Amino acid sequence: MNTLQKALTAALTLSAALLARPAIAQFKQTIDAATIGFEAPSTRATRQFIYSRGTPLEVVVSIEGWFKVRDAQGALVWMERRALTDRTQVQVGAQPADVHAAPDAVSPIVFRADSGVILQLVAPPSAATGLYAQVRHRDGTTGFVRIDALFGL
Numbered sequence: 001m002n003t004l005q006k007a008l009t010a011a012l013t014l015s016a017a018l019l020a021r022p023a024i025a026q027f028k029q030t031i032d033a034a035t036i037g038f039e040a041p042s043t044r045a046t047r048q049f050i051y052s053r054g055t056p057l058e059v060v061v062s063i064e065g066w067f068k069v070r071d072a073q074g075a076l077v078w079m080e081r082r083a084l085t086d087r088t089q090v091q092v093g094a095q096p097a098d099v100h101a102a103p104d105a106v107s108p109i110v111f112r113a114d115s116g117v118i119l120q121l122v123a124p125p126s127a128a129t130g131l132y133a134q135v136r137h138r139d140g141t142t143g144f145v146r147i148d149a150l151f152g153l
Helices: 003-019
Strands: 027-031 035-038 047-051 056-063 066-070 076-080 089-092 097-100 109-113 118-123 132-136 142-146
Touching: 047 076, 056 089, 109 142
Parallel strands: none
Antiparallel strands: 027 056, 035 047, 035 076, 056 066, 066 076, 089 118, 097 109, 097 142, 118 132, 132 142
């Protein structure tokens, strides 16, 4: 395979990965305080999971006072709308993520975030940062991480 073919294959693979992400119509929320996810939109429904404060979720359905949400592992549960806030947090996906000093893979690694670590989103990807989002660790360290390594964007 020549260099051009390799570059085209890499570009198509990245495009397919980005297209496989959830639709933009879904919006992101963060849990305001520890809360329970239910099987149905009722506090009388079966309790499924307890989520900790700051956990990012994708809202799939909204009905009176309730959101059906998806977590980073793909589980779908119902939560009371008042348990969620617009504060933006993201979660590192299945693999550890390198957080770089600049929005590129060749810049120095500032820190490595393990799978499941929740980070504050400082700035979403832009034309200037490409496929990188700026994040802050709870210890205050900031850097840039590839968006395909994150859940909650």
